[in-house]
Amino acid sequence: MNRLTWRWVPATIVIGLFASLSSGCIATGGGYGYDGNVGLGLGYYEPAGVVYGGWGGGYRVAPFRGGDHRAGPSGGHAYRSAPASRSAPSIPSRSRGGNSRGGDSRSH
Amino acid sequence: MQSQRRPNLIGCLATRSLLVALLSVASAGLAAGAASPLPPLVDPASQEHHVGKVVFVELVTPDLAAAKQFYGGLFGWTFRDIRSGNTEYAAASLDGRAVAGLIHKEFSTGEHHQPAWLTVIAVRDVDSTRDLAVQHGAKVLFAPRSVPDRGREAVLADPQGAVFAVLTSTSGDPPDVLAAPGEWIWSSLITRDPDADAAFYQTLFDYEVFDLPAVEGAQHLLLATDNYARASANSWPASNPTVHPHWLNYVRVEDADESAKKAVALGGRILVEPRVDRHGGKIAVIADPAGAAFGLLEWSDTQSKEVTQ
Numbered sequence: 001m002n003r004l005t006w007r008w009v010p011a012t013i014v015i016g017l018f019a020s021l022s023s024g025c026i027a028t029g030g031g032y033g034y035d036g037n038v039g040l041g042l043g044y045y046e047p048a049g050v051v052y053g054g055w056g057g058g059y060r061v062a063p064f065r066g067g068d069h070r071a072g073p074s075g076g077h078a079y080r081s082a083p084a085s086r087s088a089p090s091i092p093s094r095s096r097g098g099n100s101r102g103g104d105s106r107s108h
Numbered sequence: 109m110q111s112q113r114r115p116n117l118i119g120c121l122a123t124r125s126l127l128v129a130l131l132s133v134a135s136a137g138l139a140a141g142a143a144s145p146l147p148p149l150v151d152p153a154s155q156e157h158h159v160g161k162v163v164f165v166e167l168v169t170p171d172l173a174a175a176k177q178f179y180g181g182l183f184g185w186t187f188r189d190i191r192s193g194n195t196e197y198a199a200a201s202l203d204g205r206a207v208a209g210l211i212h213k214e215f216s217t218g219e220h221h222q223p224a225w226l227t228v229i230a231v232r233d234v235d236s237t238r239d240l241a242v243q244h245g246a247k248v249l250f251a252p253r254s255v256p257d258r259g260r261e262a263v264l265a266d267p268q269g270a271v272f273a274v275l276t277s278t279s280g281d282p283p284d285v286l287a288a289p290g291e292w293i294w295s296s297l298i299t300r301d302p303d304a305d306a307a308f309y310q311t312l313f314d315y316e317v318f319d320l321p322a323v324e325g326a327q328h329l330l331l332a333t334d335n336y337a338r339a340s341a342n343s344w345p346a347s348n349p350t351v352h353p354h355w356l357n358y359v360r361v362e363d364a365d366e367s368a369k370k371a372v373a374l375g376g377r378i379l380v381e382p383r384v385d386r387h388g389g390k391i392a393v394i395a396d397p398a399g400a401a402f403g404l405l406e407w408s409d410t411q412s413k414e415v416t417q
Binding site for chain 2: 058
């Protein structure tokens with residue numbers, strides 16, 4: 001009985017080590033702050049170098065209220081530009097439980 | 109007789125103790141690695157899907173308690189703590205709706221990283237999106253995986269290095285309604301080459317791309333799906349060309365000036381002072397106490413009540 005019990009010790013060590021190590025194995029993204037220890041959610045630290053400043057008066061990032069845009073010439077951009085006939089949409093304007101006004105300030 | 113049996117008894121006890129210890133280590137390891145249920149994105153679940161919409165954001169922070177105090181004080185968020193193994197997660201909500209996830213993770217000052225909010229964009233199929241992204245120059249930072257009650261998700265870096273996540277939510281996507289104050293309302297990709305990045309994200313999410321008027325030498329591209337603006341792709345400020353490409357997310361506030369002051373009082377820093385942006389929307393950029401950047405956007409709910417400069 002005693003000898004049988006001792007036979008289980010090495011097997012248990014192997015199983016325990018395997019379980020412990022395998023539980024920490026996830027895909028990693030070198031240089032992006034993933035170290036595989038998060039377990040919940042997506043553990044992410046951004047690469048250093050995000051610096052703010054220099055937002056001059058003409059620098060714009062906010063949503064549009066709808067209206068004209070500059071439809072580029074065909075082939076002038078890496079992306080496919082929306083046609084000039086389309087007006088640029090805005091963010092949703094319907095409140096929860098309210099009526100939808102759609103995302104485009106113009107009716108089509 | 110007794111002296112012969114005593115070593116056996118001690119050996120047996122030692123063996124049992126060792127077995128218990130090993131099983132504890134193994135089960136602790138499994139518990140730490142197992143995915144615990146996170147709150148669903150939408151509760152009750154919906155059948156809505158809005159590919160290309162920013163549907164969630166997650167923050168990794170070295171001081172979870174400080175982050176909860178900061179964001180709770182600034183936006184009125186409340187938190188539900190979830191613990192799995194060694195990981196602490198705080199599910200943030202506003203009026204019962206999930207607004208964010210906060211994850212604690214140790215951070216050493218020697219690392220060339222900084223805390224950040226991770227932008228999560230809705231897709232129909234995470235795995236095929238990953239494949240498509242890789243074909244067009246993206247890197248996989250976190251391979252697709254399924255999270256109980258949340259969905260399937262992956263983290264990618266676009267060809268210029270901006271990091272984002274994609275998610276197929278099992279509870280559907282949040283509805284297209286105007287964000288309430290304290291909820292996320294807008295996202296901007298600030299990047300070296302908006303033209304190329306817009307093409308990349310258009311490939312992934314089938315965005316309509318609108319080129320908006322911008323100052324000389326800058327680009328302001330609007331990315332839209334379902335006839336709604338989802339985000340912008342901006343060139344970074346010409347006077348600050350060293351910035352790392354990144355996504356910046358904005359919380360809607362009623363008064364950007366007051367919120368910025370409050371953020372400072374709570375331990376944050378103002379990175380960009382409140383300023384009037386396009387169509388009267390007022391913008392500020394804030395760093396939380398750990399340095400994670402986010403935006404404030406003062407946005408009126410009717411076009412006739414635009415903020416004036």
